[in-house]
Amino acid sequence: MAMTFLGPLADRSKWQIGDNCSIGKAMDVIGSRSAILLLREACYGTTRFDDFVERVGITDAVAAARLKQFVAAGILDRRPYREPGKRTRHEYVLTRMGRDLLPAVLALMQWGDTYLQPDGGPLRVVDRESGGPVTVRPRGESGEDLDLDDLAIAPNDAWTPPRRTTSG
Known part of the structure; x- marks a missing residue:
């Protein structure tokens, strides 16, 4: 299972992200x-x-x-x-930029709890009001959970790679 590459990205031998990888x-x-x-x-x-x-x-x-x-x-x-x-x-x-890293921190914790800790690890992240568990998952616009094989990588038409300058 893996993500699907769309459009000009489908032939992975014809493109490379290089230093522009987010x-x-x-x-x-x-x-x-x-x-x-x-x-x-x-x-x-x-x-x-x-x-x-x-x-x-x-x-x-x-x-x-x-x-x-x-x-x-x-x-x-x-x-x-x-x-x-x-x-x-x-x-x-x-x-704000730091707070936006919360899903990454929680995803690492969730993965460690699931695969590296007996009994799910020492701490749980819960919804303050309901007490229910909080999980980090990829979701579509409709709010449905998506698995790896449900995802695709598409080019960002608005993105322009930085120009390389040559001296000489």
């Missing part, structure tokens, strides 16, 4: 274990540097580098705060 670009920003765990913590409401370090179990240097990368990418906002009698520090809060 998944590759996303992995350049979020492609490490520490990065996804920092995102998990941000989704859980963690905002302070020391709490990220402790909860994820990483060094200050790794946390600082990843958080700086997330701020530069627009995933987190860095906001100053000051406790009475202490110096100004910064907290990290998810931006």
